[in-house]
Amino acid sequence: MNAEIDISQVTLETERLRLRPWRESDLEDFYEYASVDGVGQMAGWLPHKDLEESEKILQLFIGEKKTFAIEYEGKVIGSLGIERYEEEKLPEFAPLKGRELGFVLSKNFWGRGLMPEAVRRVVRYLFEEAGLEFLVCGHYVENQQSCRVQEKCGFRHYRLVKTKTSYGEEKDCWLSVLCPRGEKAPEEII
Numbered sequence: 583m584n585a586e587i588d589i590s591q592v593t594l595e596t597e598r599l600r601l602r603p604w605r606e607s608d609l610e611d612f613y614e615y616a617s618v619d620g621v622g623q624m625a626g627w628l629p630h631k632d633l634e635e636s637e638k639i640l641q642l643f644i645g646e647k648k649t650f651a652i653e654y655e656g657k658v659i660g661s662l663g664i665e666r667y668e669e670e671k672l673p674e675f676a677p678l679k680g681r682e683l684g685f686v687l688s689k690n691f692w693g694r695g696l697m698p699e700a701v702r703r704v705v706r707y708l709f710e711e712a713g714l715e716f717l718v719c720g721h722y723v724e725n726q727q728s729c730r731v732q733e734k735c736g737f738r739h740y741r742l743v744k745t746k747t748s749y750g751e752e753k754d755c756w757l758s759v760l761c762p763r764g765e766k767a768p769e770e771i772i
C-alpha cells in the first residue's frame with residue numbers, strides 16, 4: 583500500500599547536495615532545466631514551454647509535500663519525488679508500506695554521480711526515519727541512465743509493465759524494487 587508522506591519540514595544533506603522542499607523562488611532554476619529538450623521525455627513528460635507551465639508544476643510540488651528540490655552550490659538542479667506507486671501493478675506488496683521514487687537532473691550536471699548520491703540519502707531517510715518497508719523505481723526500457731542510477735542504489739528489476747506518459751504514449755517500463763537491508767521482496771519469499 584502507499585505510505586503517507588510529508589516532506590514539507592524535511593531537509594537532508596549529502597556531501598555535495600541539499601535536498602529540501604521546493605520554494606516559489608526556485609521558479610527560474612526549475613524552468614532552466616525543465617525546458618531543455620531531451621530531459622523530461624526520459625521521465626515521461628515534455629519540456630516546459632514557458633515559465634507559466636513551470637510555475638503550475640512548482641505549485642503542485644509545494645502543495646503535494648512529496649517532492650524534494652535538489653540544491654547544488656545554491657542552485658536547484660533537479661527534483662526527487664516520492665510518488666504514489668500503482669498498487670494494481672504490484673498487488674503482492676499490499677501488506678507493506680511503500681512509495682515510488684522519480685527523479686530528474688539538469689542536463690548540465692549529468693554523469694557526476696549526483697543523482698545516486700541524492701537517491702541513497704532519500705532511501706535512507708525513507709527506511710530509517712519515515713518507516714517505509716519497500717520502494718519502487720521505474721525506468722523505460724531504453725533509459726539506461728536511470729537504470730544505472732537504480733542499480734547503483736541497490737534496486738533490482740522486478741516486473742516489466744506497460745505505462746502511459748503524460749502525453750498519452752504507452753511505453754514498456756521496468757519496475758525495480760528495493761527493500762531495507764536483509765529483507766526480501768514478496769516474490770523472492772514465495
Ligand SMILES: CC(C)(COP(=O)(O)OP(=O)(O)OC[C@H]1O[C@@H](n2cnc3c(N)ncnc32)[C@H](O)[C@@H]1OP(=O)(O)O)[C@@H](O)C(=O)NCCC(=O)NCCS
Nearest residue numbers: 624625685686687692693694695696697720721727728730
Ligand atoms: C537519470 C539521471 C537522473 C542520472 O543522473 P546522474 O547524476 O547523471 O547519474 P550518474 O552520474 O550516476 O550517471 C548514470 C549513467 O548515465 C550515463 N551518463 C552519464 N553522463 C551522461 C551524459 N552526459 N549523457 C548520456 N549519458 C550519460 C552513464 O552511463 C552513467 O552510468 P555509469 O555511471 O555506469 O557510467 C539523469 O540522466 C536524468 O535526469 N535523465 C533525465 C530524466 C530521467 O531519465 N529520469 C529518470 C526517469 S525513470
